[in-house]
Amino acid sequence: MRATLLHQAGDVLVGNVADPKIQEPADAVVRIVLGCICGSDLWPYKSQPLTDTPRQMGHEFLGVVEETGPQVTGLKPGDVVVAPFTYADGTCEYCRRGLHTSCPHGGPWGVGGVDGGQGQATRVPYADGTLVKLPVGEDSELLPDLLTLSDVLCTGYHAARTAGVTRGESVTVIGDGAVGLSGVIAAKLLGAERIILMGRHTPRTDLGVDFGATDVVSARGEEGVAAVRELTGGHGTERVLECVGLKDALVQAAGVARDGGTISRVGAPQYPEVPFGFGEFMRNLTLTGGVAPARAYIEELMPHILNGGIHPGRVFDRTVALDEVAEGYRLMNDREALKVIVRP
Amino acid sequence: MRATLLHQAGDVLVGNVADPKIQEPADAVVRIVLGCICGSDLWPYKSQPLTDTPRQMGHEFLGVVEETGPQVTGLKPGDVVVAPFTYADGTCEYCRRGLHTSCPHGGPWGVGGVDGGQGQATRVPYADGTLVKLPVGEDSELLPDLLTLSDVLCTGYHAARTAGVTRGESVTVIGDGAVGLSGVIAAKLLGAERIILMGRHTPRTDLGVDFGATDVVSARGEEGVAAVRELTGGHGTERVLECVGLKDALVQAAGVARDGGTISRVGAPQYPEVPFGFGEFMRNLTLTGGVAPARAYIEELMPHILNGGIHPGRVFDRTVALDEVAEGYRLMNDREALKVIVRP
Incomplete structure (x- = not known):
C-alpha cells in the first residue's frame, strides 16, 4: 500500500x-x-x-x-x-x-x-x-x-479539563493553532464566560472568535501579558491553556495567570526545563496538562x-x-x- | 526591646x-x-x-x-x-x-x-x-x-491539600524536616492509607512513623525512587509532597510519582527552573503547591x-x-x- x-x-x-x-x-x-x-x-x-x-x-x-x-x-x-x-x-x-x-x-x-x-x-x-x-x-x-x-479537539479539551475550567470562569488560551482553537471550543463547552485568545494570525483568531473567544490579544511577551492583565482588572485569569509548546509561551502563561491559578500545557514541550522558580512558587501557580489521553x-x-x-x-x-x-x-x-x- | x-x-x-x-x-x-x-x-x-x-x-x-x-x-x-x-x-x-x-x-x-x-x-x-x-x-x-x-503544620497541610490527597490514597512525602513531618500529619488527617516517608535521619523518620508514616525509605536519588516503586507495584504514588526545596528532591518527586499524579512543592525553591520537560509531559505529571497561605x-x-x-x-x-x-x-x-x- x-x-x-x-x-x-x-x-x-x-x-x-x-x-x-x-x-x-x-x-x-x-x-x-x-x-x-x-x-x-x-x-x-x-x-x-x-x-x-x-x-x-x-x-x-x-x-x-x-x-x-x-x-x-x-x-x-x-x-x-x-x-x-x-x-x-x-x-x-x-x-x-x-x-x-x-x-x-x-x-x-x-x-x-x-x-x-x-x-x-x-x-x-x-x-x-x-x-x-x-x-x-x-x-x-x-x-x-x-x-x-x-x-486536536481532545487535546484542547484535555487542556481545559486539566486546567479545571468550570462554568463562569475566565480563561486565557495561548496559541491560535488548531490546538489552541480547540481549546477555545473546549473552554466554551465547559462554560467559561470569558475566553481570551492570544494569537497573531487574524484568520485564525477570527475562527477562534467564531468558536467562542470573547477577546483576542495579538501582542506577545510582556506586552501581551500587560494586555491580558488590563482586560482582567490587573489579575490575569484563573485558568490558562498553553497550546504552543515553547518556553516563551510558558513564560507568557505564567504572566497571564492569576495568583493561585492553573496553567495546563498541551503543546509538546520543546524545552527541557520549566521556568517555575521562587516567583511562581510565591504565587502558588500550578502547572498541569500533558499529552492528551x-x-x-x-x-x-x-x-x-x-x-x-x-x-x-x-x-x-x-x-x-x-x-x-x-x-x-x-x-x-x-x-x-x-x-x-x-x-x- | x-x-x-x-x-x-x-x-x-x-x-x-x-x-x-x-x-x-x-x-x-x-x-x-x-x-x-x-x-x-x-x-x-x-x-x-x-x-x-x-x-x-x-x-x-x-x-x-x-x-x-x-x-x-x-x-x-x-x-x-x-x-x-x-x-x-x-x-x-x-x-x-x-x-x-x-x-x-x-x-x-x-x-x-x-x-x-x-x-x-x-x-x-x-x-x-x-x-x-x-x-x-x-x-x-x-x-x-x-x-x-x-x-510548619499549615505548610505541610497546604502540600497535602494542593496535592489532592483524599481518603484511602497513597502518598510519598519527601523530606524528614519539620515540614515533611507535618506533611505526614496532614496526609493522615486527609485519610491517606499509605504514607511513604523519604528521609535519612532515623530520629526524624521515627517521629514520622509516630505521626502516621506507614513506610520509611532512607535511600535517595534513583535508589530511593526504585525503593518507592517497589513498594507500590512499580507505579509510584498518585500524590507526592516535596518538602525540601532542592532540585534533586523535585527530580526524586517526579520519579516516585505515578503517571497522572500530582507533586506539591512547599519547600522554598532553591532553583530557578523545574526539570519538567517532555518526559514529565508524556506522563501527565502535575506540579502544584507553593508558599502556604x-x-x-x-x-x-x-x-x-x-x-x-x-x-x-x-x-x-x-x-x-x-x-x-x-x-x-x-x-x-x-x-x-x-x-x-x-x-x-
Missing part, C-alpha cells in the same frame, strides 16, 4: 510499504478514509536526520474496519471508526482511569510494526480498546469534524459534533490527496494552511 | 530595636510568648551578605495582644493569639479565596517597619485579618502544638490540636531563650536539632 514516509527533514514522500495484516488476535486492519497533518508532525519534518528506515507519518485518522482478529468483539468489518492518536489496550489500570497515554501496552502510530495515519490503511493493535465506532457512513459530511476527535474523551465529545453544537472540523482549511502530502506539509510549515486533511 | 538580628551569614545576634507601637488604625502590638526558627531562616543564615540594616528574624510566633488600634474589632488586650507567617488584610479577593499570601496589602515579618517573630514583641498590621485568637492561656501546655499553626488553614487545623488528635509540637526538640538564639540557629544548621523554640 501507499504511505507517507519521512526520510529526513523536509523530505516527506509517499512510498510503498507492506500491506497491513492481522498479526495479533486483538488487531484490526482499518482502511483509512481521512487522515491529517498535525503541528507535532512538523517537528520531525523540520529536524529529522537522514535515516534508512523512514518513519510512517501520521497519527490522526478515521476509516473503515476491513478485518478483525479473533479476539475483537466490539467491531466488525464495515464499521466506520475513529482512532485516538495513541493506541491502548483499554483494560489496564491506566486506561480504566482515563490515562490511556500511559497504557503499558499502548504506543504511537507509525513505529514498531504499526502503520501511520497518513496512508491507505493501518494495523490497529488492541482494536476494541483503541477504536471508537462512529454512527455515520464513510460519506458523511461530519467526517472532518469527527476526525478532530483523533487528536484522547481515547478518554471521544465518547464525551462526539455527541456535541453529532448534534451540531460544535464544528471543530473548521480548523481544516485545506485538503490534499495522499500523493500530494508533501505539499500539505509545506503548506502547514509555511503557515499557509492551518491544518491539512490527507485523503488517501 | 530585644530582637534577633541577622547581620551577615552566620552572624545572628540579639540586639536592641525600637519598641513596637501602633502606627496604623488596624495594627495591634503583640508581646511574643513563643517564637521559633524555621528551616527557611537557615537560607539567609547561610548566605546573607554583610549589611548595615540587619533584618529582624523570625516569622512564626504566638503571643498576647498588648494594644490594638482603633479599627481593630475582633481582638482586645490580653487575647492569646497565633500569627501566620505572613500578615494579610483578610478582606481582599485573594484573602477571601484563602490565598492570603497573595494579599496586595500583606507582607512578611521583619521588614518594612514590621518586627520579626524572634523577639520580645511585634507590630501586627491588619490585626483582625492576620491574627487568630487561641482559646487557651499563655501558660497552656498546648502552646508548642499551637505554634506550629504559624507555619497558613492563615487559611488555622481555624481548620486548630481543633485537631485542642482535642489532642494531633501533636505537631513534637517537631520541636529544643528550646532556647532569646539570648541564646544564635545557639538555636547553630543547632538547626548543624542538624543537631530538628526545630527550635525561642522563648523571649
Whole structure:
C-alpha cells in the first residue's frame, strides 16, 4: 500500500510499504478514509536526520474496519471508526482511569510494526480498546469534524479539563493553532464566560472568535501579558491553556495567570526545563496538562459534533490527496494552511 | 526591646530595636510568648551578605495582644493569639479565596517597619485579618502544638491539600524536616492509607512513623525512587509532597510519582527552573503547591490540636531563650536539632 514516509527533514514522500495484516488476535486492519497533518508532525519534518528506515507519518485518522482478529468483539468489518492518536489496550489500570497515554501496552502510530495515519490503511493493535465506532457512513459530511476527535479537539479539551475550567470562569488560551482553537471550543463547552485568545494570525483568531473567544490579544511577551492583565482588572485569569509548546509561551502563561491559578500545557514541550522558580512558587501557580489521553474523551465529545453544537472540523482549511502530502506539509510549515486533511 | 538580628551569614545576634507601637488604625502590638526558627531562616543564615540594616528574624510566633488600634474589632488586650507567617488584610479577593499570601496589602515579618517573630514583641498590621485568637492561656501546655499553626503544620497541610490527597490514597512525602513531618500529619488527617516517608535521619523518620508514616525509605536519588516503586507495584504514588526545596528532591518527586499524579512543592525553591520537560509531559505529571497561605488553614487545623488528635509540637526538640538564639540557629544548621523554640 501507499504511505507517507519521512526520510529526513523536509523530505516527506509517499512510498510503498507492506500491506497491513492481522498479526495479533486483538488487531484490526482499518482502511483509512481521512487522515491529517498535525503541528507535532512538523517537528520531525523540520529536524529529522537522514535515516534508512523512514518513519510512517501520521497519527490522526478515521476509516473503515476491513478485518478483525479473533479476539475483537466490539467491531466488525464495515464499521466506520475513529482512532485516538495513541493506541491502548483499554483494560489496564491506566486506561480504566482515563490515562490511556500511559497504557503499558499502548504506543504511537507509525513505529514498531504499526502503520501511520497518513496512508491507505493501518494495523490497529488492541482494536476494541483503541477504536471508537462512529454512527455515520464513510460519506458523511461530519467526517472532518469527527476526525478532530483523533487528536486536536481532545487535546484542547484535555487542556481545559486539566486546567479545571468550570462554568463562569475566565480563561486565557495561548496559541491560535488548531490546538489552541480547540481549546477555545473546549473552554466554551465547559462554560467559561470569558475566553481570551492570544494569537497573531487574524484568520485564525477570527475562527477562534467564531468558536467562542470573547477577546483576542495579538501582542506577545510582556506586552501581551500587560494586555491580558488590563482586560482582567490587573489579575490575569484563573485558568490558562498553553497550546504552543515553547518556553516563551510558558513564560507568557505564567504572566497571564492569576495568583493561585492553573496553567495546563498541551503543546509538546520543546524545552527541557520549566521556568517555575521562587516567583511562581510565591504565587502558588500550578502547572498541569500533558499529552492528551484522547481515547478518554471521544465518547464525551462526539455527541456535541453529532448534534451540531460544535464544528471543530473548521480548523481544516485545506485538503490534499495522499500523493500530494508533501505539499500539505509545506503548506502547514509555511503557515499557509492551518491544518491539512490527507485523503488517501 | 530585644530582637534577633541577622547581620551577615552566620552572624545572628540579639540586639536592641525600637519598641513596637501602633502606627496604623488596624495594627495591634503583640508581646511574643513563643517564637521559633524555621528551616527557611537557615537560607539567609547561610548566605546573607554583610549589611548595615540587619533584618529582624523570625516569622512564626504566638503571643498576647498588648494594644490594638482603633479599627481593630475582633481582638482586645490580653487575647492569646497565633500569627501566620505572613500578615494579610483578610478582606481582599485573594484573602477571601484563602490565598492570603497573595494579599496586595500583606507582607512578611521583619521588614518594612514590621518586627520579626524572634523577639520580645511585634507590630501586627491588619490585626483582625492576620491574627487568630487561641482559646487557651499563655501558660497552656498546648502552646508548642499551637505554634506550629504559624507555619510548619499549615505548610505541610497546604502540600497535602494542593496535592489532592483524599481518603484511602497513597502518598510519598519527601523530606524528614519539620515540614515533611507535618506533611505526614496532614496526609493522615486527609485519610491517606499509605504514607511513604523519604528521609535519612532515623530520629526524624521515627517521629514520622509516630505521626502516621506507614513506610520509611532512607535511600535517595534513583535508589530511593526504585525503593518507592517497589513498594507500590512499580507505579509510584498518585500524590507526592516535596518538602525540601532542592532540585534533586523535585527530580526524586517526579520519579516516585505515578503517571497522572500530582507533586506539591512547599519547600522554598532553591532553583530557578523545574526539570519538567517532555518526559514529565508524556506522563501527565502535575506540579502544584507553593508558599502556604497558613492563615487559611488555622481555624481548620486548630481543633485537631485542642482535642489532642494531633501533636505537631513534637517537631520541636529544643528550646532556647532569646539570648541564646544564635545557639538555636547553630543547632538547626548543624542538624543537631530538628526545630527550635525561642522563648523571649
